[in-house]
Amino acid sequence: MKTLYFGLLFAFVFLSAYSFAQWSTNPATNLAVCDTTGEQALAKIGSTSDGGCYVSWFDTRSGSYNVYLQRLDPMGNKLWAPNGLLVSSNPQDTWITDYDLLVDDNDNAIIAFSDIRNSGNLNPFVYAISPAGNFLWGANGIDLNPTADFQANPKLAKTDDGNIVVAWIIAATRYQVGLQKISPTGVKLWGTNPIVLQSATEGYNYPDVVTSDSSGVIVFHTATTGSFPAQTVKLRAKKITSSGTISWNTNIQDLGTIAAFTVPEVYSDNNNGGLISWHDDRDNNNLQSAFVQRVSSSGSIYFPINGSEASLKASRHKFNPVVAFDNTTNETYVFWMETEPDQNQNGISGQKFSSNGTRQWTDDAKIFKELSAPLTTSISYLTSEMGSGRAYLFYLEGSAAGTNDKVEGFACNNNGDFVWSGNFTILSNPTSDKLQLVSTVDVYKNCKLAWGDNRNDAGGIYAQDINPDGQLGNSIVPVELISFSVNVSNNSVTLNWITATELNNSGFQIERSKKLEARSEIWENIGFVDGNGTTAESHSYSFFDDKIINGKYSYRLKQIDFDGTFAYSNEVEVDLSLPQAFSLEQNYPNPFNPSTTIKYTIPNVTLSGVEGSRVILKIYDLLGDEIATLINENKPAGSYEVNFIASSLSSGTYFYKLQVGSFIETKKMILMK
Numbered sequence: 001m002k003t004l005y006f007g008l009l010f011a012f013v014f015l016s017a018y019s020f021a022q023w024s025t026n027p028a029t030n031l032a033v034c035d036t037t038g039e040q041a042l043a044k045i046g047s048t049s050d051g052g053c054y055v056s057w058f059d060t061r062s063g064s065y066n067v068y069l070q071r072l073d074p075m076g077n078k079l080w081a082p083n084g085l086l087v088s089s090n091p092q093d094t095w096i097t098d099y100d101l102l103v104d105d106n107d108n109a110i111i112a113f114s115d116i117r118n119s120g121n122l123n124p125f126v127y128a129i130s131p132a133g134n135f136l137w138g139a140n141g142i143d144l145n146p147t148a149d150f151q152a153n154p155k156l157a158k159t160d161d162g163n164i165v166v167a168w169i170i171a172a173t174r175y176q177v178g179l180q181k182i183s184p185t186g187v188k189l190w191g192t193n194p195i196v197l198q199s200a201t202e203g204y205n206y207p208d209v210v211t212s213d214s215s216g217v218i219v220f221h222t223a224t225t226g227s228f229p230a231q232t233v234k235l236r237a238k239k240i241t242s243s244g245t246i247s248w249n250t251n252i253q254d255l256g257t258i259a260a261f262t263v264p265e266v267y268s269d270n271n272n273g274g275l276i277s278w279h280d281d282r283d284n285n286n287l288q289s290a291f292v293q294r295v296s297s298s299g300s301i302y303f304p305i306n307g308s309e310a311s312l313k314a315s316r317h318k319f320n321p322v323v324a325f326d327n328t329t330n331e332t333y334v335f336w337m338e339t340e341p342d343q344n345q346n347g348i349s350g351q352k353f354s355s356n357g358t359r360q361w362t363d364d365a366k367i368f369k370e371l372s373a374p375l376t377t378s379i380s381y382l383t384s385e386m387g388s389g390r391a392y393l394f395y396l397e398g399s400a401a402g403t404n405d406k407v408e409g410f411a412c413n414n415n416g417d418f419v420w421s422g423n424f425t426i427l428s429n430p431t432s433d434k435l436q437l438v439s440t441v442d443v444y445k446n447c448k449l450a451w452g453d454n455r456n457d458a459g460g461i462y463a464q465d466i467n468p469d470g471q472l473g474n475s476i477v478p479v480e481l482i483s484f485s486v487n488v489s490n491n492s493v494t495l496n497w498i499t500a501t502e503l504n505n506s507g508f509q510i511e512r513s514k515k516l517e518a519r520s521e522i523w524e525n526i527g528f529v530d531g532n533g534t535t536a537e538s539h540s541y542s543f544f545d546d547k548i549i550n551g552k553y554s555y556r557l558k559q560i561d562f563d564g565t566f567a568y569s570n571e572v573e574v575d576l577s578l579p580q581a582f583s584l585e586q587n588y589p590n591p592f593n594p595s596t597t598i599k600y601t602i603p604n605v606t607l608s609g610v611e612g613s614r615v616i617l618k619i620y621d622l623l624g625d626e627i628a629t630l631i632n633e634n635k636p637a638g639s640y641e642v643n644f645i646a647s648s649l650s651s652g653t654y655f656y657k658l659q660v661g662s663f664i665e666t667k668k669m670i671l672m673k
Contacts, residue, residue, distance in 0.1 A: 022076030023465045025473035027407075027426045031076050033450065034068065034083050035460025037061045041435070043450040043461045044101035046109065047442040048131070050074060050501070050535070051475070054109040055450050056087070056101045057461045065092035069109055069129055073534065074442070074475055074503055076465065085133050088125070090117040090140070097122070097152035105162055106184070107131050112154035112166050118146045124154040124168045126182060137186035144168070144180050145194050151178065157209040157217050157268075159242070163189060165217045167207040170196065175203035177221055179240060190244040197238065197246075201225060204236075208266035210274035212297045215242035218274050220252070220266045232256035235264060235276065237295050248299035253291070253306050257282040265320075270327045272297035277321040277334060282306070290321035290336045292353065303357025310334045310351040311365035315341060318349070322393070324386040330355035331414065333391040337379040338371070345371035346379045348393070352416065366416040368393070369424075376400050381437040387445035388468045390419055394427070394449055396437050404434040407451060411470060420470030427464045427472065430455045446475045479505045479531070479559050482538075486555060486572045488603075489581070492546035493574055495555055499539050505531030508557045509566075510543050515552035515573075523556070531559075550576045575637070584658040584665040587644070591672040598630070599641040600658050616659045617642065627654065646671050 024030050034040050038060035046054050051074035058065045061083075068084035092115045099113035112126040117140075127141035135141075145151060150171035157165050163181050170176040177197040181189040197204055202223040212218045216239055223234045235252035257280045258264075264278040273296045279288040291307035311318055321336040332353040339346050348369035352360040359365070369379070378398035385392040394409035407428035411419045418424075428434065432455035439449045450463040467476045480500040487494045495510065510527040526547070532539050545555075553576070557569040585599040602615060617631035627649065630642050644656070651673045657666040 022072075022078070023473040023475060025471075027429045027464070027472060030428050030453075030462045030464050031072075033057075033070050033072075033078075033461040033463050034059070035453070035456050035462070036083050037457075038063075039458040040068075040461045041452045041459050042096060042099070043436055043438055043452060043463075044099070044111075045438050045440045045448060045450045045463070046101050046103040047440045047448070048103055048107045049443060050107070051442045051444050051446070051503070052079075053440060053442065053448050054101060054103060055461060055463060056109070056111055057084075057452075058092075058096050059084070060458075062089065064094075065096050067111065067113055069111065071109070071131065071133070072463070074444075075534075076463075076473075076475075079131075080133055085129070087111060087127055087129065088113070088115065088141070090115045090125075091120075092116060093122070100154055100156045102156040102158065102164070104128070104158055104164065104184070108136060110156055110164055112144075112156050112168075114152050114154065114168070118143070121146075121148050122150050122152060123147070124151050124166065124178070126154070126156075126164070126166050128164075128184075128186065137182075142182060142186055142188070145170070145178055153206065155208045157211050159215045159217060160211060160213060160272075161215045161242075163215070165209055165240070167209040167219055169205060169207065172198075174198065174200075175205045175224070177204045177207040177219065179209075179219065179244070181244065195240070195244045197221070199223070202234075206263050208264075208276075210266060210268040211272065212239060212274075213272040216240055216247065216297075218295065218297070220264065220274065220276050222258070222262075222264070224260070225256075228260050231260040233258035233260060233262065235278065235293075237274070237276070237299070239297070239299055250295055250299045250301065252276055252293050252295070252301075253278070253280065255280070255282050255306055257284075259288075265322055267323050267325060269294060269325050275323050275325055275332065277323050278307075279317075279319055279321060279336070287315070287341065288317045288319055290318035290334060290351075292321060292323060292332060292334050292357075294325075294332065294357070302355060303353070308353055308357035308359070310336065310353075310359070311338075311349060311363070313338075313349075313364040317341070317343060320380075320382055322382045322384040324384040324391040324393075326386055326389075326391075326414075328389075329414070331360075332357075333384065333386070333412075335368070335382060335384055335391075335393045337382060337395075338367075340371060344374045346377055347371040348379060348382075348395070350391075350393070350412070350416065352414065361416050368410060368412070368416075368418075378402075378404070380404060381435070381451075383437055383439040383449075385439055385441040385447050387441045387447070389414065390468070392439075392441070392447050394437060394439050394447070396434050396451070403431065405429070405431045407434060407437060407449065407464070409447075409449075409466065411468070425466065425470045425472070427466060428453070428462065432456075435459075444476055479503060481557075481559075481569060484557065484569055484572060486574055488574050488576065491548065491550070491576060492544065493548065493553070493555070495543045495545070495572070497541050497557065497569075499532075499541070501535065502532050502539065503534045504561045504563070505533060506560045506562045507531040508541065508559055510545075511556050511558055512545065512548075513554045515554065533562075548576065552576070582658075582660065582663045582665070584656075584667060586667060587656065587669045591670040592646070593671065593673050594647040595643055595645045596669060597641050597643055598656055599639070601639045602635055602637050602660060613637075613660065615640075616657075618657050619644065620655045620657065622653055622655075630656075 128136040154168040239247035
């Protein structure tokens, strides 16, 4: 069934659900992004502007870890080779470190990872791949810092002027953070060597980066002193300006109670600031608790110092919190895996914070998934998204056998209530082991997930979409019209409309109805205009109708998909019994003494394109001085005449001017006594 949603004036959306696409409706099947010889692992996913996505992964089909990339359209069709595009076959160690994937403003895939091509040294590289699969920054990408240092875990962010910033770990005596900014053409903007963030007393680790204002970024990282296992770990945030200088430095967590090797999660607030979530044991009670902090572009913190605690529920660990931020309400949703002290039972809880970090779902938070019976269920790889006024959470659920055999998720509203039928939706349920779940939300608020899956061999990459209603394989993707207007001229009508996006759009059937007072209106098909199939680009359309006579008419569009599904636009009306254009006639008589008549016509202003319907008719002398105002009031469309009496004026030449909105016309008349 097809549903029509109306937006602002002259904007509306045709929404379609496509069950025949590559996205699977069956959680036992899913979409195999790549499952070929060897191991495919460590998936990343990023949304494109057309509602599609990129998926990247490491792949051992050739015997060592290579980097591959696939592009999917909104319906889940593979746009490149069935087993992906080879990005890099450069030497890689027998193990891999984390990496990052980002989609830039031109829908290019930006991939940053580390390998050992430089004489066995683990160094970071960054690639740009176009939607057509072209290597924009060279076949071997950009070498960010070719040194003997161990450099791992590169992270990516866009700047608001279209550049890319990469942040990564430099494992020196005291760990450091490397930073480089790359232009769209692949130029290093911060010099041949990267900017290095370092301290004489602390080691900087696990950097992540988000977009900020004025072409800058915010870098989050840990700050560590001491030696393992007696390390003191704190959290910092720094604003890096467009030129690469540090604008401010903010303490996120200065208590030092974060466990070594804890990797915080970092998110953009889509308002030039960022959020960070983590767990720590600041009470020294051997129980980890979940915390979150939000930082503005100026370095101020929104929440209490050292972060807002998500739950005060006693005798519980709250591990690995993840965040979904609603930038329309400035509310923060946090979800975590919760266990009892012995960590034998696992569940999921969540909290909503106000804009200042106040808990909204009671101090003990909301329980979304009760603790499991002992040793039967594990919860891991939580990932959260925000869209359509609801928060989504996805995760891997495991069995007592130690296998993550299920991908599951739920959505909740701002009250923490489940919004999907059955509360939880299973996205994948083959009994194979699953790892490294990642997610994204597209421009239409459909969520897409990717993960590693051992269902056939050592590992493949699988993906699944889920729409805002919790349905699998039924991506909601619109044919979106941003305008629909009508112009009338010489008893003919021109319809014009513009689409912002289209998916599977066969075209538009044009329907017309003449307004009849004696009986209800009857719609007739008067033509068809081909659509553009699937496109994320704006397209303009028009239709000319000259087979009409005087009267009132309505027009509408019937948008039809290739499978025959259709929906109607709103209606536009024309009235050909009214004047179709502005006119100001010559006064009569002319010359005159002492009176004359001035006639003018006002068309339907909604058709003429003139805003407002205030009519102003004035008389002027030869010097341009105003003599009289004959009309200054709102008038509907129609033909009018006004009598002008000039008994008190001297003989001579005068002018009369009609103004309606942007329409202005002036004519000359002669008073002869």
